[in-house]
Structure formats: structure tokens, C-alpha cells
Amino acid sequence: MDPETTLRRTSLHAEHVRHGARLVPFAGWEMPIQYRGVLAEHAAVRASAGLFDVSHMGELEVYGAEAEAFLQEMTPNNVSRLATGQAQYTALLTAEGTFVDDLLIYRLAAGRFLLVVNAANTAGDLAWIRKHIHGEVQVRDLSGEYALLALQGPRAAGILGRFLGKELQDLGSFRFTMEPMDGSTLLISRTGYTGEDGFEIYLPPAMAPSVWQRLMDEGERDGLVPVGLGARDTLRLEAALPLYGQDIDMTRTPLEAGLNFIVKLTKGEFMGREALVRQKEEGVGHRLTGLAVTQRGIARPGYPVRVAGREVGVVTSGTHSPTLGRAIGMAYLPVAHAEPGTKLTVVIRGNEVEAEVVPLPFYRRPPG
Amino acid sequence: MVPEDLKYTREHEWLRMEGDTATIGITDHAQEEMGDLVFVELPAEGDSLATGKVLGTVESVKAVSELFAPVDGEVVAVNAALIDRPELVNQDPYGEGWMLRVRMAGGGEDLMNAAEYQSYLQDGGDA
Incomplete structure (x- = not known):
């Protein structure tokens, strides 16, 4: 079977082609991995704003x-x-x-x-x-009834406000609003996966191309650019937001992943509660930990992590951090080796390259 | 963009032959495929190369690619600027993005000329 013919396309496919996207298979979809380049797209989201098609969600x-x-x-x-x-x-x-x-x-x-x-x-x-x-x-x-756009970056609120003809400053983080438009409704939430202020816009797929174009036009003077999944990954990793299948999966718990804030043990019974109560009492053995590579080299998923020559974990996510200008990664490490400042090595194609434990997130957006 | 005066490999490297010296880099097609380069690892001056053996690595944000020696010989110069500025390979793959210079001792019989590389790219460019 030709995989090309079985990939699903979002309602924004023509926009991606028009913007010169490189399209790749992702989770059964043909998705834009980049337009102009991962580094430029990443920088645009940190400095001004980026528009993502994440309709595959x-x-x-x-x-x-x-x-x-x-x-x-x-x-x-x-x-x-x-x-x-x-x-x-x-x-x-x-x-x-x-x-x-x-x-x-x-x-x-x-x-x-x-x-x-x-x-x-x-x-x-x-x-x-x-x-x-x-x-x-x-x-x-x-899933088939929603397209999903993410508008992310310090200029996102201004761009979206002009597009809607309505200020969104009062929409708090993790709040959403239903906005009528063209006889339909947009669900707009102040959420995202980049570590910046931003919004996610759920809308009927048929409306997505026109909303995309109007946002791009509205944001042009702010430096808004389309952003692909390549920069989405570097942005989310700098913000230490976990990616399912890499950083979290059916072998890891929220306590090990450092997501204690989603575990409310006192709310009553829920699936997994007993196991989490036990894990909390006994203490987690391993914790998802941030690494910064201090010598030349880039940590990638699957690379072993060693302390004093002994393997203690494996990189779950790793990349070159465009904002920090060095290689960063995460790995589940024994808590004894998870303290910031701990010296370790990442094995990159057979060579031990020096790294150290650093606090998460790697990047926190400036206040204000 | 495929300059006329260069030789090419199936791994999308280029060679500029001058006497017994070859300057080596990766092609515009290769840098375009890789995307923004963020890391380049090259051999040291004085290292010897054997055709087909790994001589270094280039990494973009997402991908790791190995470089293969297109000829036998000894490394006489490496482009140290790429350590801090790997983006030179993206910006100017046939100029400031050159990678190393080799004094050739043999090999290189299977290199393509510009027209052959051009048609290799049109056929998909898979080694």
C-alpha cells in the first residue's frame, strides 16, 4: 500500500503548500514539519508570533x-x-x-x-x-468536525484581538470563550504547547482556510509566520512540556514525569489512584530530569545517559535548543542522580559527551 | 543549484578538484533536505580518509546525517568556522560552507559530473 495515498490531510493543506511547507507523515496525517526553517520559526514564536495547524489532534x-x-x-x-x-x-x-x-x-x-x-x-x-x-x-x-489552529507568542493576543475586533486580555490562562463568526462558532482557549502566551482555536474545518489567511494578514506587521511541527517540538521541549510516546507512555506515571500538579489524591477514587498513593509513599525511583550537554554534541532520543561510566537512563527527548544555543534533553534518572548540577555523560554515537542535570523548564517566558 | 565545475557523490557531497587536492562540502540539495544545520563534526588535519568510510557528521534540529569520504587521502585543512557557525553550510554550501580539504591518494572513480548529478537528483537522488 502506498503510504502517500493513506495519509489524511487537514483542511489547511493548500495553505501549507502555498507557504512552501515541507510535508511529512505524522500520526497518519500529512503535516507541515517546517516552512522557512525550524530556527526562524522557533525564533518568531519566542519574539513575536507563530501560527500552527494542529488539526491532527x-x-x-x-x-x-x-x-x-x-x-x-x-x-x-x-x-x-x-x-x-x-x-x-x-x-x-x-x-x-x-x-x-x-x-x-x-x-x-x-x-x-x-x-x-x-x-x-x-x-x-x-x-x-x-x-x-x-x-x-x-x-x-x-475529531473530524474540528480543525485546530494554535496562535502562539507574545504578539498573539494583539493579533487575535484585532482579528476578532475584541480584546482578549481578560481571558485567563486555561480559560476559553465561544466566539460567533460567519454563522458558526470558534472555541478559543488561552492554551498552547510552546511555553509562550497564546491561544488555540477550534473551528469547523471548512472555515479554517479563511481564518488562517485572515490571521496571517492581520499578523503580518507583527512578524507572524506559519510554524511547523519541527519548531513545535523544540518550543515544547524548551518549556519541558512532555510529548506522549517519548517522555510519557504506558510505563510512566505523572509522579515520575514531574506532573504532580495533575494528581489530586484527595479528590476521591480514580483510576490509578492506589498505585499513585503507593508510589508517593514509597517515593519515586526515577524522575524525568533535565540535561544540558556541556561539550559539543546533541543528545537525541534513545541515547544512553551514564554516571561514572554506568548507564543510569536514556534520553527521551533531546535536541539543539535554539533559544539557549546548546543541546538539551530529558531522561528518567534515578533520584540520586537527578539533582541539578549532577555531572553525567550522554553517549553520542559511541562517545561519552559531558552533560549536567539542570532544573526544568529549560526556558521560562519573561514576565509581563 | 548544481555548479558545473564540481564533482558529486551519491551521498550529495561535492568536490572541487585542484591538482591532487579536493575541497569537499555538501550540496545545496543536501542542505535543503537537512534543514537548518546546528552541528558539524569534522576530522582533524592530518587524519587519513578511506573512500566510503564515515568522515564526520552533520546535524540539523531534527536529523543526524553522516558524511562519507568520497576519496582516499589525508585531511590538509578543515573549515573551523563551521564549529560556531554551522549555518554557513545552509547559507553558502559551495562557498563559505566548505568542510574540508584533502590531499588525494586514490579513489574517486565513481564521482558524477554536474550533468550526471542533476539527472541523479531528478531521479529522486536516493543512494
């Missing part, structure tokens, strides 16, 4: 009289603290407390939630939810 709707109670059982964060108009970062966990997926939950109404999940996990998440569903709850896959 999955959207599942969970609704019904007992939807809140069901999601409370299925996720470690506290869904009852989520008001309508708010979004929450959380996870689906196994009974062992490990990741089925990480996701955002939006409360659309009292008994209606939108779960935004990783493209590669959408089918698996849906099956997982269906396997556990009970009571007055329904789930449906709405």
Missing part, C-alpha cells in the same frame, strides 16, 4: 448527566473544580497509574466536556473510555 466529547462523575473516575486531576469556560491539563491513566494519554479537558456545559487528545492515541483513548464507560454518559469522536 483528536477531539472526543463526553456528555450526559453523569459525565462529570465519570471523568472524575477516569482522570487524576479534579474535574469538579473545572467551571464551564475552563480547561484543565490532565491524563487518562491505567490502574497502574501510567499514561494512556495526556490531554486537555474543556467543560463546555455542566454535563458536556471536550477531551483534546494526541492524534496517535485518539482511537485508543476512545476504546479505553468505551471500555470503562457506565451510567448516564456517552462519548463520541468529533
Whole structure:
């Protein structure tokens, strides 16, 4: 079977081609990896703004009289603290407390939630939810009904405000608003995956090309550029935002991944809680840890990490950090070797290259 | 962009032959395929090269590519500017982005001329 013919295209495919994107297969989709270049796109998001097509993400709707109670059982964060108009970062966990997926939950109404999940996990998440569903709850896959744009960077709020003809300064982080447009509705949330201020815009696929073009026009004077998945990865890694399949997966728990803020052990029973209570009591053995390579070389996923010649972990994500100008990475390391300043080495094509443990995130956006 | 006066390999390296010396770099097509280079690792002056053996590495943000020696010989110069400015390879692959200079001792029989490399690229350019 020719893989080219089986890849799905987003509603913005023609825009990507027009902007000179290099398109690559990603999670079953043909997605833009870069337009002008990863470094320029990365810098634009840090300094002004970038526009991403992330329509490959999955959207599942969970609704019904007992939807809140069901999601409370299925996720470690506290869904009852989520008001309508708010979004929450959380996870689906196994009974062992490990990741089925990480996701955002939006409360659309009292008994209606939108779960935004990783493209590669959408089918698996849906099956997982269906396997556990009970009571007055329904789930449906709405992935085909949403395109998703991410507008990210310090100039994002200004650009979006001009586009909407309405200031968005009051929309807080992890809050969303429903904005009518052209007889339809845009769901706009102050969320993102870059470490910058920014927004994600959920909209009908048929509207996406015109909204994309109008945002690009509106943002031109701010230096807005289209940004591909290549820079999305370097941006999210600098901000130490985990990527499912690399940094978190079905062998790792949120406590090991340093995502303690999504684990609310006192909220009541939920899937994986017992395992997490036990892990917390015993203490985690390994923790997702930041590394900076201090000699020449770039840490890549899969490269071994050694302390005093002995392998202690493996790089889960690693790249050249465009903002810091050096190589960074993350690895699960024994807690004894996870303290900032710890000297270690990364084995790069057979050579031990010096590195050290650094605090996460690697990059934090300047205040204001 | 395929300059007429150079020789080319299937791994998308170019050679500028001057007497028994060859200056070596990667082609415009190669840098375009790699994207922004952020790391270049080259041999040292005095190292000997054997055709087909790995002589160095170039890395973009996303990818690692090895460089293969296109000829036998001894390294007589390396472009040290690339250590701090690997982007020179993207900006000027046939000029300031040159990588090393070799005193040739043999090999190089399978190199392509510009027209042959051009048609190799049109056929997909897979070694």
C-alpha cells in the first residue's frame, strides 16, 4: 500500500503548500514539519508570533448527566473544580497509574466536556473510555468536525484581538470563550504547547482556510509566520512540556514525569489512584530530569545517559535548543542522580559527551 | 543549484578538484533536505580518509546525517568556522560552507559530473 495515498490531510493543506511547507507523515496525517526553517520559526514564536495547524489532534466529547462523575473516575486531576469556560491539563491513566494519554479537558456545559487528545492515541483513548464507560454518559469522536489552529507568542493576543475586533486580555490562562463568526462558532482557549502566551482555536474545518489567511494578514506587521511541527517540538521541549510516546507512555506515571500538579489524591477514587498513593509513599525511583550537554554534541532520543561510566537512563527527548544555543534533553534518572548540577555523560554515537542535570523548564517566558 | 565545475557523490557531497587536492562540502540539495544545520563534526588535519568510510557528521534540529569520504587521502585543512557557525553550510554550501580539504591518494572513480548529478537528483537522488 502506498503510504502517500493513506495519509489524511487537514483542511489547511493548500495553505501549507502555498507557504512552501515541507510535508511529512505524522500520526497518519500529512503535516507541515517546517516552512522557512525550524530556527526562524522557533525564533518568531519566542519574539513575536507563530501560527500552527494542529488539526491532527483528536477531539472526543463526553456528555450526559453523569459525565462529570465519570471523568472524575477516569482522570487524576479534579474535574469538579473545572467551571464551564475552563480547561484543565490532565491524563487518562491505567490502574497502574501510567499514561494512556495526556490531554486537555474543556467543560463546555455542566454535563458536556471536550477531551483534546494526541492524534496517535485518539482511537485508543476512545476504546479505553468505551471500555470503562457506565451510567448516564456517552462519548463520541468529533475529531473530524474540528480543525485546530494554535496562535502562539507574545504578539498573539494583539493579533487575535484585532482579528476578532475584541480584546482578549481578560481571558485567563486555561480559560476559553465561544466566539460567533460567519454563522458558526470558534472555541478559543488561552492554551498552547510552546511555553509562550497564546491561544488555540477550534473551528469547523471548512472555515479554517479563511481564518488562517485572515490571521496571517492581520499578523503580518507583527512578524507572524506559519510554524511547523519541527519548531513545535523544540518550543515544547524548551518549556519541558512532555510529548506522549517519548517522555510519557504506558510505563510512566505523572509522579515520575514531574506532573504532580495533575494528581489530586484527595479528590476521591480514580483510576490509578492506589498505585499513585503507593508510589508517593514509597517515593519515586526515577524522575524525568533535565540535561544540558556541556561539550559539543546533541543528545537525541534513545541515547544512553551514564554516571561514572554506568548507564543510569536514556534520553527521551533531546535536541539543539535554539533559544539557549546548546543541546538539551530529558531522561528518567534515578533520584540520586537527578539533582541539578549532577555531572553525567550522554553517549553520542559511541562517545561519552559531558552533560549536567539542570532544573526544568529549560526556558521560562519573561514576565509581563 | 548544481555548479558545473564540481564533482558529486551519491551521498550529495561535492568536490572541487585542484591538482591532487579536493575541497569537499555538501550540496545545496543536501542542505535543503537537512534543514537548518546546528552541528558539524569534522576530522582533524592530518587524519587519513578511506573512500566510503564515515568522515564526520552533520546535524540539523531534527536529523543526524553522516558524511562519507568520497576519496582516499589525508585531511590538509578543515573549515573551523563551521564549529560556531554551522549555518554557513545552509547559507553558502559551495562557498563559505566548505568542510574540508584533502590531499588525494586514490579513489574517486565513481564521482558524477554536474550533468550526471542533476539527472541523479531528478531521479529522486536516493543512494
